[in-house]
Structure formats: structure tokens, C-alpha cells
């Protein structure tokens with residue numbers, strides 16, 4: 281039988297944003313499960329279709345654009361509407377020359393549901409830009425995403441620089457690199473390597489608890 | 498193979514272990530060519546090569562990510578044919594094309610993320626309301642055993658007519674009225690497509706055996722519709738009052754109802 285994520289992937293590849301959105305909207309699960317079990321799996325399935333020579337990278341491009349749009353619509357419905365009272369700030373970005381954005385988009389959506397203040401800087405962010413943006417906005421946490429293997433050396437440079445920022449933000453490393461390579465070397469009491477959204481979700485819950493117990497970030 | 502040297506695209510001749518036997522001269526300008534074809538293949542494309550580039554797969558076209566001198570992950574369309582255990586590979590660069598597409602999609606994405614989902618949802622709600630309003634714009638009102646009254650409201654376009662038609666035809670099917678009276682007094686515009694739709698609509702009714710009566714057509718409307726079949730084949734009455742007097746009220750009671 282066709283799995284739900286395969287159905288979703290087929291809608292994305294057809295460019296059928298309406299059906300794709302309705303599929304997510306009619307799902308009874310919470311959004312974390314939807315992001316993990318439908319969206320992420322559908323994107324991986326699309327990667328599989330490329331591997332087996334059934335689609336091209338151009339198809340992947342179009343499918344991701346539709347996915348991006350559908351996610352925007354979906355998260356708009358689910359985000360917390362009380363931003364004024366948001367306590368914590370988190371900023372997301374993809375490394376320079378990194379265009380795999382769907383992960384950060386969903387991570388940002390999770391935070392919005394939990395009533396964080398969120399800035400989603402998007403794809404291909406040069407380090408200087410990240411620094412100036414962080415100095416202005418002063419996030420408590422910065423989430424990085426990387427998918428392409430040859431970006432590993434750059435990742436190290438990002439972490440070292442961001443850890444030194446004023447206010448010492450926590451740094452989260454995730455994306456396909458974190459799930460396919462052992463990045464435990466990068467881990468410290470300021471930097472956390474998380475392999476997927478589920479572990480990010482637990483991390484967020486602990487962080488929120490920690491902050492309210494200590495009264496400091 | 499002297500000719501191969503001058504091919505305008507990167508070309509590799511390989512054996513079944515991917516050992517490189519010869520290349521075109523442009524090949525070494527594009528790739529840091531070693532002994533083995535796999536050396537220039539991105540790690541995440543290697544499985545694809547092993548699966549599809551082998552003597553068993555006679556000829557194939559596919560995309561691969563290859564390491565070029567300029568970039569570690571460049572996209573190519575790769576064509577492969579085999580002669581026994583000798584493979585011929587031609588690599589057509591796609592990266593530039595892809596970048597263009599990528600740029601266009603980014604612009605589109607930027608526009609879409611700023612789209613206002615509140616507005617989109619309001620629009621969808623409005624569309625639903627419009628459908629409801631349209632359905633209500635042709636109510637089916639039995640006035641007596643022989644006469645049904647359908648006052649029409651608003652603009653008559655094909656959408657509106659298609660919405661009211663099914664429930665009127667259904668109701669007529671389950672009854673035996675002799676006359677169906679359409680009153681146009683509250684109709685504003687009749688579109689061209691609306692006229693065509695009316696033709697079919699009236700034809701259906703007439704096939705069901707009912708006579709159509711039309712009242713309340715404005716002189717301005719009359720000029721555009723007077724040649725339409727539905728209009729010519731209907732009984733025309735100047736206004737609603739006359740229509741009701743004539744078709745609802747049996748002759749002896751007339752005085753009681755007219756005012």
C-alpha cells in the first residue's frame with residue numbers, strides 16, 4: 281500500500297499544493313510527527329527517486345518549492361498567536377552555499393508553536409551576515425543546518441565564531457550532516473549536536489524548564 | 498581513437514571496474530582525472546553509478562553529482578553505452594542551467610512566503626459564501642398545484658445558473674406542475690455564457706413537460722435576449738403581478754387576489 285509520505289511526495293512532484301496541504305491538514309497527528317513522518321520522509325523519498333533515476337534535480341527543485349509553500353501555510357495555522365509574551369529568541373540559518381532549507385523551516389515552526397520569538401534567516405548565509413544579524417537581534421539560541429558533506433570544515437568555523445558572540449548564545453547543529461556523520465567532537469556545554477527534530481523538541485522542553493528553574497539563560 | 502579526443506564534451510572510456518582507458522581533451526580541463534572514474538563521483542552518487550553504470554545496463558541516461566576542478570558538487574547529465582566490457586561515458590554539464598532555475602525559484606519563494614495566508618483563507622471563505630448565495634438566488638417556490646415560482650436575483654452567469662439548475666430540475670422531476678414562472682425583476686446583468694446556460698436549462702425544463710413563463714424582463718435586457726431560443730419558446734409576461742393573476746388564480750377568484 282502507498283504510504284502517506286509517498287502520497288505527499290507525489291503531490292509535491294505534481295506541483296499539487298492544494299492536495300498536499302489538505303493531506304497535512306487532515307492528519308490527526310501532532311505537528312512534530314507530521315514533520316518527521318510525512319514531510320521529512322517524503323523529501324527523503326524524493327531523494328530515493330533521484331537515486332533510482334526516476335526524477336531529476338529540477339523535479340526536486342520544484343517539489344521542494346511546493347513543500348516550502350505548503351509548510352508555510354500549515355505552520356501559519358498552527359503557530360502560537362501570542363507573540364507579545366514570547367520569552368526566548370531563536371535564530372535559524374543554513375551555512376554559506378547550503379540550500380537545503382526544509383529542516384530549518386520545520387525547526388522554526390516547532391519553536392513558533394512553542395511561542396518562541398523566531399527569526400528564520402534561510403539559505404546560504406555568509407558568516408559575516410550571521411554575526412551582524414545576531415549582534416543586532418541577540419538570540420538566546422542559534423540553530424545551524426548543513427546537508428552537504430564538503431561543508432564540514434566551514435561548519436567548524438561557524439561554531440567557533442558563534443560561540444564567541446556577545447551574550448554567549450547556545451548553538452545547535454543539525455541537518456543531514458549531523459545525522460550521517462559523527463559530529464560529537466563539536467559538542468560542548470554551549471554547542472549541541474542534534475540528529476533530528478525529535479531530539480530538538482526534547483532539547484527545547486529541557487531548555488524551557490531549565491530557564492524557568494534558574495531564572496537565567 | 499583519435500576522434501574521441503576532439504569531442505566537445507567530457508568523455509570517458511572505462512572498463513567494468515571503472516578504470517579509465519581514455520578521455521577527450523576537454524575532460525581534463527573539467528575534472529582532476531585520476532585512474533578511476535569513481536574518483537570524480539560525489540560520495541552520495543556512488544551507489545547510483547554502481548547500480549546503473551555496468552555492462553548489464555546497455556545504455557542509460559542519468560544525472561550524477563561529480564567533483565569538478567571548480568566545484569565539489571556539480572550536476573551532470575551522463576550518457577553511457579557499453580560495447581562488451583568497454584563503457585563510453587559522455588557528461589553534459591547541467592549546473593549552470595540548474596542555477597538559473599534555482600534563482601527563479603528563490604524569487605518565487607520569497608514572494609510566496611510573504612503571501613498572506615489570512616487573506617487566502619478569507620478568499621476561500623468568500624468563495625464558499627458566494628456558492629451559498631448563488632444557490633439561494635434561485636429559490637423554488639410552489640405557489641399552487643400547477644404553478645411554481647422561481648424569482649432570480651443578481652447577475653446571471655454560468656456559475657450561478659449551474660448551481661441553481663440541479664435542485665430546480667430535481668424538484669420538477671418529482672412533481673407535475675404545468676408552469677414554471679421565472680421572474681427577472683431583480684436580475685441585473687446576464688452574461689453571454691449565462692445566455693447559453695439558460696438555453697440548456699430551459700430546454701431541459703421543456704423536455705420535462707413544463708411550460709416556462711418569463712416575467713420582469715427589462716427593455717434593455719430584451720434587446721440582447723430576444724433572439725435566444727429560451728426566450729422565444731417561453732410565455733412572456735410584462736410583470737410578476739400579471740403573471741400571477743393569469744396563471745395562479747382560477748378566473749372566478751381573480752378579484753380577491755389582485756390589489
Ligand code: B12
Pocket residue numbers: 315316319320323324326327328331337340341344372377378379380381382383384386387422423424425426427428429430452453454455456458459474475476477478480539540541542562570571572592595
Ligand atoms: C530536496 C533536496 C535538494 C533541494 C533543496 C531545496 C530546499 N529548499 O531545501 C535542491 C534541489 C535545491 C537541492 C540542491 C542540491 N542538492 Co540536494 N537534496 C535534496 C534531498 C532530495 C532532500 C533534502 C531534504 O529536504 N530532506 C528533508 C529534510 C527535512 O531532512 P534533513 O535536512 O535531513 O533534516 C532533518 C534533520 O536534520 C532536522 N534538521 C535539519 N536542519 C535542522 C536545523 C536545526 C536547527 C534543527 C534543530 C533540526 C534540523 O530536521 C529534519 C527532520 O529531523 C537530498 C536527499 C536526502 N536523502 O537527503 C539531496 C541531497 C542532500 N542533495 C545533494 C546535492 C549534491 C545537491 C546539489 C549539490 C546538487 C547540485 N549539483 O546542484 C545541490 C546543492 C545546493 C546547495 N548548494 O546546497 C546530495 C548531497 C551529497 C553530499 N555529498 O553531501 C543529496 C544527499 C542527494 C544525493 N544523493 O546526491 N537538493
